[in-house]
Amino acid sequence: MRPIFVYSAFVCALACAGAAAPIAAATTGFTILDNAQAFRGRITYVAHRTDALPAPRISGTLTIGNAHWSVEERSPDALATANAGGGTLQGGGFNTGVDDPLAAGSVANAWALVMGTLSASAPGRDPTADDIWQSANIRLYLNDTRDAVQGLADTAGAGDVSFAFDNWIDVDGLRLPSQVMRLRDGAPEATYEIQEYAVLRSPALAATSGPPRAKALPDAAGGAGLLAPQPPVEFQQREFPWQLVSSAFGLLLLGVMVVAWTRRDAFVEMLREHIQTDPRGWQARGVSVFVTSDGRLWFDGAEYRIGPQFFGRRAIVQSSPLFLRIGAREVPRAVIVARKFRIPALRIAKSERFRSAGFSLIENIVAIGLFSIVVIGAVYPTLAVMANGDRIARTQSDAVRIAANALNDEEIASAYGAVSEGTIRTQYGALTLVLTVEASKSGVSGAYDIDVAVQDASGSALAHAISTVGPAVQAPPPPGHTPNPSPVPSG
């Protein structure tokens, strides 16, 4: 098969893969549920208990396919698994089957089970409230802003087991909880911190869930057990990777051209044989050559060693673009060798042009072109840096100074009294200071992040720093103040 056909087949395969199986998803209208429902791939994480010791490292893996999902959590002394059919718990020499992994508490990250369940069973909305959704035996409660799930209840058994989620983080476009608390009969039973999320999506399995369907909630009141009208089915558009394909095609074309250039003599020979008219037709039958006593022959300017058996005999050379076939009537076996091509540089070295004094027009043009590239590509940018470097540096130094002052001021201001959250934008000439104080992303209560960024007119950050402050202390009394002793209740 010719290379171009192989490439065409490759491109067609890519195009078919990109256009195959449009993705249909029964959306809920809430991103947190839709993304969890549509996810296909693998998520790994690490969990620790935060409310009790010891807190061993629990390594978890959630795998979701179109027809199967599973959760596996491995700690130093136990291995817990869960899937649509239940789960297992291995440890201490026992292997126990678990009907309801959520109620058994064998799995730390309950959200992993939620994602698996959502992938297999489309959630249905409670007709009485739009923040309550049910999927299989899991009832989900959305928060007020509907951008996170604040809790779930396990409705599989009679036990009152529920989970609370907090500190949602965005990992590769997927929102995942950093803290999971398991409650039994309304009382906290275990709290886990989930870290080191790693999301690996499976594009080949990209959600191809079934069409939306009406679904009855187990405890829905009266005839309202059917779902409210579902949003229309949306097809996710996937763009064909034109840039990647074009780049691959360009590289392939370049490679073909490079190879063709090194073998241009063969193509020229083919073309010459194709178009020339030779009434004798002897070239098709071969060319008679002389072979020396030590078995060497010269053909088309190249030397070949074919063996002394052809010496003194009428050797015939039949040529193809890549091989030579040497035979003689008196020699029982013909010899086929790879065809040699003269190196272009050597041919140039022998050319008359090389032996002439001075440079040719082409050489001069190439030299001027290279010099121009050097000047335009190196000298001009250098001059630009020389002209503007100090000015840019001064601007950035000003930005750093403004950021340092703002950060220091805000740290001191947040140290006493109370921490004021919010964003303040202040203009300093062409620079804009953006100061943001918000609850710390570390998730620790009482910690606040101070984010200081200084931007230029185009919005690019010239200086950026983030610090964290703890809870503020009582403001110090004014100078000369006489303290009035008064006990305070212990905290």
Add this chain to the structure above:
Amino acid sequence: MRCARRDRGAAIIMVMLACVLLAAALAVLVDVGTAQLRRSVESDRALQAQAGADAGAGWYRALLQTKNGDVAATAVALGQTGGVDTITLDAHTIVQVTVVPIGTTGQGAQNHDDLNLQTNKVVLEQMIQLATTAVVMEDGTQVAQRTSTTLMRVFKNAKPYSEIVGVVDDAGPDAIDSPGDAAGQSAAPNTTDLLVHAFSRTGDGPPVENDQFKPLQWADGNPGGGGVLP
């Protein structure tokens, strides 16, 4: 013919030498032209490292608050995170902050600087030092580092549970409430070398300073001499 080839070779070598000379000149020009730019970028990274070192103390104080000022419980909470907090500045830059509480000494009552705490016999105060090291990583490469040592008072079961007395870091004095040059020291139990006022009180009487500050002298080694501690 040989002369012509030699001339052509000499010309090519001369052109190559000219290119090398031009490249060297350009390198010098770029180095000189971007010196200020490099310095400003390093200043930005130093600011990020200093902010990260400060963030370590803030993070630890917040942990203390969640544990009601219990240093042991805070140490457990800190250990569960490995004592490392990661601050993400952008897609390429992160700051890794490592927090290590060191030099914890005994704790007791009736030695508080704050009068409200002093009159609350339940409160136990403890002095600790906190070594925080912030490392700025850009695409996985360390570009700046800064270590600060913070002297901190911790009040068990009394809000706000902690208070920063002073800070020194390995780059220069910063917010030192005590004279002397404590900069350039690495974290150790006595790194901060800061002194905290202590008071005692009898009944409803006024607080009486109960420390050895006044007879202490300070000196930083400069020709001007030191003096009495404030």
